[in-house]
Amino acid sequence: MNTQVLFKRSRLSTAIKILALAPFSLAATHVSAVDLGSGQQLVIDAESPFDRYTLKDGAKLTSNGGSILSVLSQNSIFEMNGGQVVAGSEDGVRLFGSQAAIRDAHISSASGIGMVVGEQDGVGSHAVVSNSLIEGATYGVNLGRESTLQMMNTDVVGGEFGVLAIDGNLAAQGGSITGGTNGLYVYRSGGETAPTRFHLDGTRVVGQTGAAIVVDGPGTGVTPITLTNGTTLEGGNGNMLELLNGGSADVLVNNSNLTGNIQVGSGSALDLNLDFASMKGDIINSGGTANVGLNNGAILTGRLENVDKLSVNSDATWVLVDGQDELKELSMNGGNVKFGDSGAFYQLDVTNLNGTGGTFIMKADFSTLTGDFLNVTGTSSGAHQLLISSTGADPLSDDRLHVVHTADGGATFSLVGDRVDVGTYSYGLVSDNRDHDWYLDPNNKVISPSTNSVLALFNAAPSVLLGEMTTLRTRMGELRFNDGKSAGLWSRAYGNKYEVSNDKTGLGYNQSQRGFTIGADAPLQAGDGQWLIGAMAGHSTSDLDLNRGSKAEIKSYYVGGYATWLDAESGFYFDGVLKLNRLHSDSDVAMSDGKKAKGNYTQNAVGASAEVGRHIKLDDGYFVEPYGQLAAVITQAQSYTLDNGLQAKGDRSSTVIGEVGVTAGRNFQLESGSVLQPYLKAAVAHEFDQSNKVFVNDNSFNNDLSGSRLKLGAGVAMSVSQNLKLHADLERSVGQNIKQPLGVNVGVRWEF
Numbered sequence: 001m002n003t004q005v006l007f008k009r010s011r012l013s014t015a016i017k018i019l020a021l022a023p024f025s026l027a028a029t030h031v032s033a034v035d036l037g038s039g040q041q042l043v044i045d046a047e048s049p050f051d052r053y054t055l056k057d058g059a060k061l062t063s064n065g066g067s068i069l070s071v072l073s074q075n076s077i078f079e080m081n082g083g084q085v086v087a088g089s090e091d092g093v094r095l096f097g098s099q100a101a102i103r104d105a106h107i108s109s110a111s112g113i114g115m116v117v118g119e120q121d122g123v124g125s126h127a128v129v130s131n132s133l134i135e136g137a138t139y140g141v142n143l144g145r146e147s148t149l150q151m152m153n154t155d156v157v158g159g160e161f162g163v164l165a166i167d168g169n170l171a172a173q174g175g176s177i178t179g180g181t182n183g184l185y186v187y188r189s190g191g192e193t194a195p196t197r198f199h200l201d202g203t204r205v206v207g208q209t210g211a212a213i214v215v216d217g218p219g220t221g222v223t224p225i226t227l228t229n230g231t232t233l234e235g236g237n238g239n240m241l242e243l244l245n246g247g248s249a250d251v252l253v254n255n256s257n258l259t260g261n262i263q264v265g266s267g268s269a270l271d272l273n274l275d276f277a278s279m280k281g282d283i284i285n286s287g288g289t290a291n292v293g294l295n296n297g298a299i300l301t302g303r304l305e306n307v308d309k310l311s312v313n314s315d316a317t318w319v320l321v322d323g324q325d326e327l328k329e330l331s332m333n334g335g336n337v338k339f340g341d342s343g344a345f346y347q348l349d350v351t352n353l354n355g356t357g358g359t360f361i362m363k364a365d366f367s368t369l370t371g372d373f374l375n376v377t378g379t380s381s382g383a384h385q386l387l388i389s390s391t392g393a394d395p396l397s398d399d400r401l402h403v404v405h406t407a408d409g410g411a412t413f414s415l416v417g418d419r420v421d422v423g424t425y426s427y428g429l430v431s432d433n434r435d436h437d438w439y440l441d442p443n444n445k446v447i448s449p450s451t452n453s454v455l456a457l458f459n460a461a462p463s464v465l466l467g468e469m470t471t472l473r474t475r476m477g478e479l480r481f482n483d484g485k486s487a488g489l490w491s492r493a494y495g496n497k498y499e500v501s502n503d504k505t506g507l508g509y510n511q512s513q514r515g516f517t518i519g520a521d522a523p524l525q526a527g528d529g530q531w532l533i534g535a536m537a538g539h540s541t542s543d544l545d546l547n548r549g550s551k552a553e554i555k556s557y558y559v560g561g562y563a564t565w566l567d568a569e570s571g572f573y574f575d576g577v578l579k580l581n582r583l584h585s586d587s588d589v590a591m592s593d594g595k596k597a598k599g600n601y602t603q604n605a606v607g608a609s610a611e612v613g614r615h616i617k618l619d620d621g622y623f624v625e626p627y628g629q630l631a632a633v634i635t636q637a638q639s640y641t642l643d644n645g646l647q648a649k650g651d652r653s654s655t656v657i658g659e660v661g662v663t664a665g666r667n668f669q670l671e672s673g674s675v676l677q678p679y680l681k682a683a684v685a686h687e688f689d690q691s692n693k694v695f696v697n698d699n700s701f702n703n704d705l706s707g708s709r710l711k712l713g714a715g716v717a718m719s720v721s722q723n724l725k726l727h728a729d730l731e732r733s734v735g736q737n738i739k740q741p742l743g744v745n746v747g748v749r750w751e752f
């Protein structure tokens with residue numbers, strides 16, 4: 001025989017009798033040192049005697065810092081501002097049909113109840129307690145029917161129960177409720193129809209050896225319990241909430257984090273709604289009715305045993321903790337079901353699935369073709385999504401992976417983002433309409449964001465290097481103002497945008513480049529005196545905007561030298577550039593499951609260009625300048641691994657571009673002595689290199705961007721003075737695989 005249960009029932013029976021008979025029996029047997037009758041008022045303070053007080057029929061006692069042995073109030077008013085009530089064998093404060101306002105006080109009973117808040121002749125008591133401590137050897141507070149207790153920043157401690165509520169209404173803000181067995185014990189008396197409500201706002205409830213909250217009794221009403229704003233429930237037996245003997249509760253959890261189990265006893269009923277809350281623990285239904293609702297970002301992590309219905313709404317989440325779980329009814333309305341936090345795989349069996357739709361967060365291992373599984377054995381409806389974890393490793397077979405089964409085929413499923421990233425490729429979801437099954441299908445695939453980032457980074461290096469050499473034309477224009485016979489310092493700032501796509505590989509990205517170059521040159525005295533040699537150094541940053549939210553970056557540092565030959569008489573010129581680069585590449589990949597994959601590497605590159613043309617002067621300051629250019633870049637081979645396991649390797653890559661074009665413009669002599677030279681340019685460029693191999697998880701791709709482009713540009717060069725030259729130009733190009741919506745180049749040269 002469980003003596004603890006007998007003891008608890010005995011104490012509970014005693015408490016019920018106290019609340020029912022105390023107004024009469026105590027009035028008959030209690031001997032008071034101070035009695036206040038109808039209309040009488042008394043104010044005491046710290047200097048007043050240490051007495052018992054009895055209030056009846058509208059009397060009022062006000063204690064300002066006084067010390068009291070006990071208070072019995074019947075249909076009266078008790079106010080306490082500071083001070084203490086120190087009871088021995090009797091209860092500390094007893095309110096029957098009375099009003100009480102207590103603040104900054106300490107109420108205790110060495111053998112009985114700290115405070116009783118009960119009714120008399122059908123009239124309940126109303127007590128407001130703030131910034132106080134209430135302690136009782138049996139119960140901290142005994143709250144009765146028709147009565148209301150409001151507590152602010154108040155701690156209640158009881159030897160068995162922190163608060164024993166026989167019906168009644170409790171609202172606590174802050175503070176704590178602690179019981180040796182249970183923190184809050186709610187008993188619904190048989191036939192009781194009076195409204196009962198419990199609201200805990202930021203309150204800590206502790207059952208040291210039992211559940212934090214117990215709802216007991218065959219009362220006809222459902223007990224509403226609201227837990228908000230950081231309320232915590234701590235049960236010594238691991239249970240946050242227990243429903244016993246037909247006790248029923250409607251629990252709303254709002255903006256609180258709860259840990260522990262919920263047990264629903266035989267004949268009991270539970271409606272649990274989580275709102276902006278987090279709860280870790282199990283809900284175990286032992287024969288009653290248990291309905292759970294998750295709302296507004298709430299999180300429930302735990303086992304649901306014999307739960308009748310779970311509603312997951314408005315971005316709330318249920319996290320499974322068992323390898324296999326069962327539900328009678330699952331309603332999804334914008335919420336999530338996560339198949340565990342661990343790496344183990346889970347199966348969820350649902351009899352009926354309904355609602356407008358939600359998201360199932362699942363895991364899969366394509367190397368073994370195993371993963372989480374949703375099995376709907378009855379009816380199904382709604383449009384649901386699957387968010388399946390991504391990986392950088394390729395599958396070991398081409399078989400389909402079974403992820404969902406529905407018995408009737410009523411519900412539809414799709415993938416978040418339409419794809420699941422599995423190594424080199426992203427796979428789609430397909431349905432077998434005959435058996436109402438849903439599979440991840442390797443035959444329905446495109447390159448994954450990880451692969452796209454690898455191809456883009458290896459592919460973007462040549463355009464980075466070529467974009468850094470766009471300063472050539474404008475530098476030539478400036479040199480002609482003095483036929484290249486003066487030494488000078490120069491600086492350029494430039495920006496380029498590229499749009500790259502390749503239908504053969506599925507590659508696609510946008511590239512934005514910005515950078516600067518500084519240089520110095522001087523005439524070469526040897527030879528015919530028409531040569532100019534110089535050196536330059538610079539830096540550029542290229543941002544790659546990849547598909548589906550992924551991005552990458554290439555930082556380039558370079559040095560180079562150049563030689564220019566100008567023949568003022570014939571107008572012929574030659575310009576050659578040699579440049580060495582160090583490239584630092586970083587990728588930041590957004591995968592289909594919302595996770596990130598990162599990787600980085602460095603490589604060296606060398607680039608060279610040679611341009612030959614002729615500057616032909618026409619009448620009235622006009623000129624035309626046909627030219628031809630050949631540019632080549634070779635980039636070092638490199639390998640690296642993304643932190644999702646995807647392995648990338650790029651062979652040594654190269655690009656060879658030939659360009660022919662013409663520039664036409666006019667020189668304007670200004671009254672200030674300056675010369676203004678606007679010009680237009682048109683050219684055709686062709687990429688000759690057709691083979692740049694890249695390997696992703698040993699899958700070979702050819703980064704072939706060969707083809708022709710039409711280039712158009714406009715600019716202006718200006719000789720401000722004998723020493724100062726300025727320029728600015730714009731350029732754009734259109735081609736099959738590469739488009740340049742915009743290229744901007746501005747700079748200055750100082751001659752001496």
